[in-house]
Amino acid sequence: MKKIKFSLLCLFMAVLGAKAQSIGNPLPIPFGDPYVLYDDNGKYYMYGTGGDVKEGFGAYSSTNLKDWKFEGQVYHHDNTNGWGIHSFWAPEVYKKDGKYYMFYSAQWKQNPNREKENFKIGVAVSDKATGPFTDLNDRPIFDPGYPIIDANLWFENGKTYLYYSRCCYKHPVESEVAQWARKNGWYNEVEESWVYGVELKPDFSDAIGEPVLLLRPPVKMGKDDWESRSVTAKEVNRRWTEGSFIFKKGEVYYMMYSANNFDGQNYAVGYATSKSPLGPFKKADENPVLQKNGMVTGTGHNSITYSPDGKQMLCVYHGRTEASGHQRLVFIDRMEVNKDGKLVVHGPTLKD
Template structure:
């Protein structure tokens, strides 16, 4: 993400409509319940764990307090795993902002989160590290001080462990630096080295090795920022610029790549501002992570994928509705509810919340808001019943189940109603008719007024 002051406002002549996702495709953006940026994907035990920074809903410039986690096994339906760390994880850090681009890596049964933060009284950033035993944390500050001491360039860390076990930490804007991490991953040996200037490099480096090639992807020169990359045959360079993965585009003043291989495919993560512009024609630092599938060229180079509106990621496998599915597993949701006659008036739509007792759940389920779950395989015999686990329901609230479209065939309607004591989770169920084969499932929330109708924890179908 760019740190070159507050970026100029962008004039947009029309409000961008909430995009529709084609069935079984992951289009931009993939997370709609919150503003997310700086994707740091990690593949672990067959799951993609997507760590992100988090722009607050009222952000104008950068307003970032914590780091979030989402997971997927099909690259289209993403499950909200909640907040994994925050500025409070580092009590010696400034607590008002600066939870900027993170990087997470797993080794020896531990998960290490590297993040740039600020220290009171110092107009410079440091890089801190926290450790967890599980992908979802909790992450704990193990040093009580910075890993990388204050300097102007200390943002956007990226870590890779080479085949010989040596870990490298890169970071920096507008210059790029690296250091060799020790085996403990929370200290380093040797000097901090400044890398020779890479053409079009600005920030947001993403360092990794694939086959015999080392890659350094990055946000290209601000502003606007695209995504470029360079290659080397050594982990410390020299780096040869190879060109854009996505060219500079006026629709984004910032960027940050994350690249992984998963289930036989290669994926580029980044972000755009599409949901911000669905709210307002003015530019704010309210970003949204998205993903694109791509194929490397035979020589290991990466093709130009163009912008997010020309890319997507196909669904890799269908979803089994006969096991417990977390309600916060979402391919698309109505983030906004707008009056078509007054397009600048808006109210927040579905989002998620969480607590120690219940974990993460869906809330703010206002009338006519909905969740789409892609590629649900009901099988040839089909489903006979649907069970939803809910709380805090109000009189007259309902959950309507439709196939393939928000106005598609109704397969069942769950009467939620008044669930009684606050915070008490109860099952509500209904008979199902017509749920056969593979379909996108739409869960529509129905009720009166603009209040939240009920909270929603998990669901499943019964054959």
């Protein structure tokens, strides 16, 4: 999501000093929306929103998930086919046939109606995980007719599925929460973002068929009220379902997602399950599985990686602490799918 300035990182690093080599959570990496790729060279590569870059994306590398090296800016918006002009968010990199493909969202410069939010999803390619990445085309992958962000991919049986979030922008939705907020005199309407899935062409040049709605905020008030905290806390007249990440365990597809204001303390993560990559998905009764705990707030937009031996699942996400202030930093915590099929994140944790 939105780029948070690099303002407090230097102060944070100065406080850590010699401890930087053994630090647990948070990592001294000023990313929102962190994504980790484990390459066959035995290295992890992390990409994210923000950091010490301008209009593009930076990357870090590590062999142990603890000590990270900044690899510099790996994507620049003004590359040969660059189509975005600002708001470069949520990059994810996938390796396919020896090439590295970066999927990301940005504000599309083709904007005849001068929309404030004209976000679309594009894909850039490189021969190396550290770039430089060049857009495959001088345009986004496709235009569904509304702003979209937060790309995530799934590959199966020769098919590629793209998951994304439709933005809240100009998307008011009637619900019991919207009625409640209107009755209280807080907001006349509540806008929502929804998660969709669609199949992509093999060359990533376009979508195949129509997007399928997979997840949205609850219509009724009740057990899923955690997804409405941004409204019930009177922060903003929006409810988010975004930052989706899909994986498969056995025959079950798990889709993790983030809800609430990405810029606030109530950002949290839940999950839903399905027997098919395009749903229908059912939200878990035990949601949220990651949320603020007093020491850490704003926990969300996660990805998943694994320990080098492939045995331990790890949840990679951003959050904030009292020391970091409003600066988002990266956290990595253990996670698992237990014998009952329930997803558990052992976090957020804060370590020295």
